[in-house]
Amino acid sequence: MNTTKDAIGRAFGLPIAAALLLIATACTQETGNLPGVSGSVRDPSSQIASQIDASLHRLKGRWIVTEATGVQPGTSIVFGAGVVQIGPDTLMVKDLGQGRLQIGGKEVWVHWLDADNRTAALGAPDGKVAWIMDRTGARNERHYAAREILACATSLFGADMRERSQLHLPQSTILEPVKGGTDMRKIAAVIGGGVIGGGWAARFALMGWDVNLYDPDPDAERKMAEVLRGAERALPMLYEVPMPERGTITHCKTISDAVAGAVYIQESVPERLELKHSVLTEIQAACSTQAVIGSSTSGFKPTQLREGASRPGQIVVTHPFNPVYLLPLVELVPGDGAEPAFVETAQRVLREIGMYPLLVRAEIDAHIADRLLEAVWREALWLVKDGVATTEEIDNAIR
Ligand SMILES: NC(=O)c1ccc[n+]([C@@H]2O[C@H](COP(=O)([O-])OP(=O)(O)OC[C@H]3O[C@@H](n4cnc5c(N)ncnc54)[C@H](O)[C@@H]3O)[C@@H](O)[C@H]2O)c1
Incomplete structure (x- = not known):
């Protein structure tokens, strides 16, 4: 099943997604307080210094x-x-x-x-x-x-x-090791290296993760190299600081090779439920029980993806936007069956690679952002049909 959104993504690409991003940015407001412990972990009377050239x-x-x-x-x-x-x-x-x-x-x-x-x-x-x-x-x-x-x-x-x-301060987390182990090698597996999977692989690699990629397409390596070239040009422009040292992208011969050692797995195969089921079964047969399995699906609900899964709670929807290496929004849909630990790890990993995980509380067809996109798409079609605007004018209107 391909949603209209995939079509929109291709027809309109960045302009609509960028418009959504602008809306999200405009809505940003201050929420919450600076975290802290209730007591003090230093003697407030002792002198401290700040680094005067830090800004x-x-x-x-x-x-x-x-x-x-x-x-x-x-x-x-x-x-x-x-x-x-x-x-x-x-x-x-x-x-x-x-x-x-x-x-x-x-x-x-x-x-x-x-x-x-x-x-x-x-x-x-x-x-x-x-x-x-x-x-x-x-x-x-x-x-x-x-x-x-x-x-x-x-x-x-x-x-x-x-x-x-x-x-x-017995509750303090001071000097506790980082949970989830940033000391360990960060390996992500990407299953399906097309438009979306290639974008995921490029983003992970540019953020310092080592990526294992599996895609049976004989042309997969060339396609991946092309996406990576685009990402290398575009992503660093968003940051005013040096990027982390780039991770590797290894093309694997099987799914089990790809998921070995991965702490995060992203499934991005074509939008067909029976294919997603068979791929998820293969992933779960070989991956760590601790690894998060995210699916890029645009249309399926997590409950549908989990049908027949050996460890259903390990699977969540992590729906990105094209190009994944550039757009930070990712809809994280746990549904009813996800184990909270996997949701937390997914949030942490997604933030670590520069994304904004939007926790979607309800399982609905096409999640949230695509439904908004579809409303825009419907209106655009009416405007063209009624002769009010050309496709180019509509594109310019939402640029
Ligand atoms: N295109 C978009 O704008 C967009 C946006 C968000 C999410 N998605 C979702 O991402 C997923 C992938 O979409 P896409 O646009 O990248 O499709 P695509 O056709 O570009 O890529 C799919 C890739 O999967 C590979 N593949 C096929 N069978 C496989 C298997 N058994 N194991 C591993 N790889 C296999 C194909 O060779 C292909 O390279 C879909 O679920 C789609 O709904 C797409």
């Missing part, structure tokens, strides 16, 4: 929290112009100068930011929140340098803080 401009873009107190490790943080997205919350952010920020009305200092803007250590002077963040989410040598800076150089957080947190 909001240098922090722009996406980060992953690698270690923290008061905010969950693994949280995605995206600094934009005047706003910062911390997990699901959008907060106002202001640059106070000298490495100091105001986030959601609270002062947060940048204690350290490396010269290439890849790893940073931040904390609130009141000691209610402190975190280390990295562009890739990896705990690399810079992570440990940041930890040293928090722990020793400024003698305000770290080992000292750990003792305090154990004494006074």
Whole structure:
């Protein structure tokens, strides 16, 4: 089954999707507060320093929290112009100068930011929140340098803080390892490497993941290389900071080869339910029981996809938009049968690769965004039929 949306995506491509994106952006408003613990994890009377050349401009873009107190490790943080997205919350952010920020009305200092803007250590002077963040989410040598800076150089957080947190703040997540293991190799499997699967593979790879791709089309490698070239040109333009080191894309001979070792699997085969069922069966026969299986389906509900599955709770709909490497929106539809842990992991992974997972609470045909697109499509057809506008004029009207 191909939905009208696929046709629209092809006919109108970016303009409609971009229009939706603009609507979503226009609707952004401040929600939630800066997270934090109830007590303080530092002695507020001890002196602390901020890095005077750190600025909001240098922090722009996406980060992953690698270690923290008061905010969950693994949280995605995206600094934009005047706003910062911390997990699901959008907060106002202001640059106070000298490495100091105001986030959601609270002062947060940048204690350290490396010269290439890849790893940073931040904390609130009141000691209610402190975190280390990295562009890739990896705990690399810079992570440990940041930890040293928090722990020793400024003698305000770290080992000292750990003792305090154990004494006074047993709920604190300080210095807990990142859940889901950013230490482990990040491998994604993409099953079906056409328009959508190719886009997923390119996005994962450009975000530093290693990708295993399976597509029986003899021409799949050439097609993938073409998509990757487009993605390499376009995606970095969205970021003002260097991209993570690119991951590999390995073309696999079987589905079981592709899913071996993958923590995230994205099914993107043609929109035929019996084909999706047989592919999902093959995936589940070989993949880790911990891996998330997302389906790109435009039209099927998760309940339909799960029919006959050995572990139905592992499968969710993760419906993207074309081109996947450029458009951040992804509709995450858990339906009734998804296990919450898989939904959480899917959200974390999707944010980590720069996407915006929109949690769709109800299972409905064609999810949310495509229904909006179809309404626009219907109206466009009427306008053309009634001679009010040409297709070109309609395209220009929503550009
Ligand atoms: N095209 C869009 O705009 C769009 C947008 C969002 C979601 N989707 C959804 O994404 C999915 C894929 O759509 P597409 O547009 O990329 O289709 P496509 O035809 O471009 O790609 C499908 C790919 O799957 C491969 N394939 C066929 N059988 C396979 C199998 N058994 N195992 C692995 N790969 C196999 C094909 O060789 C092909 O390369 C569909 O479910 C569709 O509804 C499409």
